[in-house]
Amino acid sequence: MKRGISRTVTLLAAGLVATALSTPAIAEVRQASSSADDVAINQIATAADEVTAYWTPERMREAVPMDLLLADVADVGAAASSVAEGRSEVARGVERTVPGVGPRAFPTTGAPWDGGGEVVETAGRVFFNFDGNASSCSGNAVTSGNKSVVITAGHCVKYQGSWHTDWIFVPGYDDGQAPYGEWPARLTLTTPQWEQSEDMNYDVGAAVVSQVDGQSLTDVVGAQGIAFNQGRNLDMYTFGYPAADPYDGSTLIHCSGSTITDFLLTDDHGMNCDMTGGSSGGPWFLDFDESTGTGTQASVNSFGYVFLPGYMFGPYFGSEAEALYDAAQTA
Template sequence: MRRNRTAGILLALGALFGGGLAAAAPAHSAPTPTADGASAALRTVSPAEQRTARTFWTPERMRGAAPLDLRLTPKAAAAPKTPAPDGKAATVVPGAAPTAFPEGGAPWTGGGAVVSTSGRVFFTFDGRTASCSGNAVTSANASTVITAGHCVKYQGSWHTNWVFVPAYDDGKAPYGQWTATRTLTTPQWEASEDINHDVGAAVVAPLNGRTLTSVVGAQGLQFNGGYNKQMYAFGFPAASPYDGSALIHCSGNSSKDFLFSQDHSLACDMTGGSSGGPWFTGFDEATGTGLQVSVNSFGYTFLPNRMFGPYFGDVAKALYDRAQAA
């Protein structure tokens, strides 16, 4: 298993892991991760691990899960390669235009589909409970969640006890906990944790005989849609001043990162735990629907209140195609 990673990425977990977290379940032998050609790196979750994950996440453990957070220093920021964001534009299910912004970070009170498609992601990382965010998307298997790459694999290790909790509400799971059968990330993130390709996905098992999106709905996606769009970003930040109990959103005119990556950039004060939450263009506040074009990924240590998200180009499209076919 490769252990190369983007130099200098800071994981804000040391203090958070210092106390108050529930111990992880006993270790199980992990399935061997495999790279599926050039489209995605994939890990299959064994039936035994799925059974463990289904009972592992109590309300107390969910509340106590530490937020996973990426912060780049100036030295680390200079390291990522810069891919050319080109390719043929592709859209999966159209959406409508947004109606109001900007917002730098506030609870989402608008209702609509985004309330049920967005959720918290919980997993075990380095023997401790941790959290990110994710979103249910339109897919052939009706079971695909899009998140950040570091929310499925980080520092050379795939996360375990991985579940998606749509519409999470302060320890409550109104639509249940959906256990991953497979987790995936881009080859670039798997090989060297290239921040330009910090995209992940999970395929979740049916719950009570139904697939994920038949229960919570699904958002559309857009690939190779360009930069400088009006965007809405959502997530469940769990580091101060937030506590992970509610869905938070930011909105405004995005731009292309003018510093060290090829990512989208948006004024936003969401903190750790929001990683993997969706970015939408063409978002309609009345229906809570839009086209997902990115995920919350990282921030620079020297540039507060600014969120960055990877460009969904051909690499992200290949990952999505592999996930929806799994």
């Protein structure tokens, strides 16, 4: 990868620089992953109640952009190595939707979501330990056979060769509060392209969360539809919990507008959106209905170009993302 190109990309996850958390008390994960041809799976060994106890409201509130953990943006941009050297093509399979809903209104480049509806329960903040530091991303609960799947970004489950530890999903997160519970992951998954080379075209991740008090995640918060192999350059909504200025990670933010297809380093969707670090993994919806807060997820917040402020990019959900989803919902 050319170093000049690597400096142009920044991921949108969040993390914390704090001496007190440099050696987390609970961070036990079996690092060996079982990677099939179509998905990479990480089996989490830490007990769910230990992970829940670890993530206090104070730790959640303190999460700040993971970009700040890195001394050089080039380190973050290394995730784009495979596409910088040669654009990879995302496979286009048979169009599939599970299922979606109606009309929408436009546009916004970033504002708190005050419309209520299903999205305030299915979307949430993700917390984990990255390189010994408490970090955060965003995620969303989707329709699944096991009622336990959260879709997020690949770098929100694994980055720089290591699976994140103490991974937990907090749907409806509100300034340290967890109105719909805290859901520790028992498995985290990503595409083989992300696991092997951190190819930004495949920056998609998933988690299968444990039951809480005998209930499954989507029985409590509901689930959004999810779609694969859809069209491009469509109108979409995106949501997340950005934690870098001017945001603080305390509330759900959204953008909406017509999308473009990235013509630089990836084949990702792009949107005019000013969400910052911490929003990574938040859902992109087709056919989002503002009156009900429901839509069909077709991407996640992934990265932005340093030289192109005000734009967000998210991977195309093709056959690889579909295989990831199918592996997660049957796990």
